[in-house]
Amino acid sequence: MDEKGQSYNASNDEANITLPHEPALYGIALEVLDNAGNVKSARRFVMFDKSSEIKINFLKHLKVDSASPETNYIWQTHRKRSCLSWDDRYYNSYNYRFNLLRKIQKDFHGVFQGIYEQQTGILPVSGTKNVHGITSFYYSWFKENQEVSAEVAIPNFPDQKLCVDLGVKDGETHTITITSKDLMENTLSENITFYVDASVPDIEEVWLSKDGVRQLFVHNSTDLAQMVLQFKTFDSHSGLYSIEYFLGTSRGGNELAYKTLAVHILENKSCDSFVDCYCPSVGPCENALYTVKFNHLIKNNTNTGQHNRAYYFTVKVTNGARLVAIEHVDILADDSPPVKGVVVEGPEGYPDIDYTSEESVIVRWNGFIDHESGIMKYRIGIGEHCLSAAEMNVYSHDLPNNSSLYESSEAYLKVNLPHDGLYYVSVLAYNNALEPSEVACSDGVFRDTTPTKVTDLTLESAKVKPVIGCYDNKVWHIFENLTAYELQKTERCNIACNSTMTMQLVQYLPKRNRYSNHSSYSTAMCTKLSSFSENWFIYLPSDKIKLRWALEENESQIQKVYTGFGSTSSASMSPDLISYLETKKFNEYHIVHSGLDPGIPVYAFVKVKNKADLTTLVPFGPIIIDETPPLYRGNVAVIKDP
Structure with missing residues (x-):
C-alpha cells in the first residue's frame, strides 16, 4: 500500500472520501483526539476495482487427470475417484500483474495495535489467499446432461485440483463445471466432459465361414488363401478404435499374415435398418461383423498349408478408451471328406424296419468317420428315391416332389412320413471343414395305414339255415353253404332289412352277385326267408x-x-x-x-x-x-x- 495519502477532518461519525478510478487498495486511518490532547489511531483497508475481470490462460489446461493420457484425458478407464486440475489457468486481469491481495506492510511506528489494526476480515493486513487474484473455486456436476450436484466450494484453496468419487459406471458421460471467483464477485465458469469405460471390447463368434455357414474351425483345403474368417467385435461404451489380426503356426504368431482392418462407421445412419451393427454410448453407430479374406497370402507366398495341421488366428481390438482385447482361434486344415456310413430305419437296439403304420419313423446311421476334424453335422433327405448329393445341396423350393431335408448333429432323427408309400432316407455327413461325405441311402421304409382285408372265409362241412342278411346297405341271401348272394333292393327286401339287425359276418363270406338285378327272385326270397337274428348258428x-x-x-x-x-x-x-x-x-x-x-x-x-x-x-x-x-x-x- 502506498504511504502517500490525503487527510480529512471529520467532526461527525462519518466522512465522505472520493476514490480514484483506477483499481487500488486503500488504507483508511482514523485518528481520534480528545480534549486533553490524547490521540488514538485505527486503520482499515478497502479495495476499489470496477474494471478487472477473470480471464483464461490458454497456455494452461483444465484436464481430467484420472482419465487416460492416451485418449487426451477424455476417457476414464477405471471406476475410482475422478480428479481434475487447472493449474494457473484462471486469473484476474488486474491482480495478475498488480496483486492487491498480497501481504500489507507492517506499521513500523506501532500506531495501530490490537483491535485497531485490521487483523481479520476480507482484507486483513496479513493478505488474502488468492491465485492470481482468484479467491475461491467451485464445482458442479452433471451426469448425462442432468444436474447431480449444485455448486459446491472446492476445499483446500488455493489448491487448483479436485478429486471426488462420482460413482462412475461404464458408458456414462460426466460434465464438471469449474467456477472461479474473485474478491469483487466476478465469476468465470468452464465445463469439461469426460466419459467412462473400464471394460475391454467384446470379441465374439470368431470362426470360418463357408457357403453361408458359420461356426467352422476347420478349413477344407491346404490352400489357406481360400479361407474366409468372420468375427463380431464391438464396444457398447466407447466404440472401436482399431482392429488388427495375425495368422501364424503358433498362438500369437504372425509369420503368415499381419494386417489391420478399418473400423466400419455408419456415417449419418442409424442401426435400425442394419444387421450386425450397434450404436455405442459415445460416438456414431458402427458395424459389428467383420470378414477377413486371405487372398493376400498368395502375394506373400504363404498360402500353402499342410493337411491336418493347426493354424492360429489372433484378433486384437482396441476400443475408444484404448483398452485392448485379444482373442485366439485354432484353425485345422482338413482336405479329406468323411467316410461314408450306413443308414437304417428303426430305433437303437432294434432291427431295421421296412414297414410302419406310424406317421413318423426314427432313422439312425453309423459309420460316418472323419479322423482329422470329426463330424460337424448330418444332412438328412427323405424322398421317393435315394437323393443325390446335388439334390441334397439345393434350396428347399428346388427339392424333388415329395422330398424334404433335415439337419442334425445327432446320429438319429425322427422324420415325418406324410402319406402312405415307400420312402428312402439319404444321409450326408459334414466334417468341421464343411466337406461332405458320399451319400448313404437306406433300403427304404413303407408307410401303410390300411390293415389287411380278410375275404372268402369258409368253414368246411359247415351248414346254416338260409336267411336274409343285411350289411353295408345291401341285402344278401345267405345260402346253406355260407355263400352270400346279393339281392336287388326291392320293396319287400327293404322292409326285411329295416326290421332286422346288421349281419357283420357278411363282410367276410364268399360273395356272388347273380341275383343283384333279379327283382322277382329277390322279392320271393325276402318274403319266404326269415331275417338274420341272434338265434342263427353255423353247424x-x-x-x-x-x-x-x-x-x-x-x-x-x-x-x-x-x-x-x-x-x-x-x-x-x-x-x-x-x-x-x-x-x-x-x-x-x-x-x-x-x-x-x-x-x-x-x-x-x-x-x-x-x-x-x-x-x-x-x-x-x-x-x-x-x-x-x-x-x-x-x-x-x-x-x-x-
Missing part, C-alpha cells in the same frame, strides 16, 4: 375244423396269422377257449380234433398282422358242433298202394 357235424380265407394286402406283406376260439364274440382280444396260435399257412387253419365241446356255441377268431404292425380281427360264428343224427320218436307205417 358242424364233427370237431374237425378247416377254415380257409383270402387275404388282400396291397402295401405291406403279411407278418403272421393266428387263430383262436372263444365262448363269445367279445373274447376276440383274448380267446378263452383256445388261445391264439400261429397258423402254418397264411390262408388256412386245419385241425382234426379241436377238442371243443359239442352243442355249445363257440366263435372262431382269425387275427392277421401285417409288417406295418396293423392287425385285423375276424370273428366267425356262432358255431355249434352237432355230432348226433336226427331222432324220430313217431311210428313208421308202411302203406300199400291199391
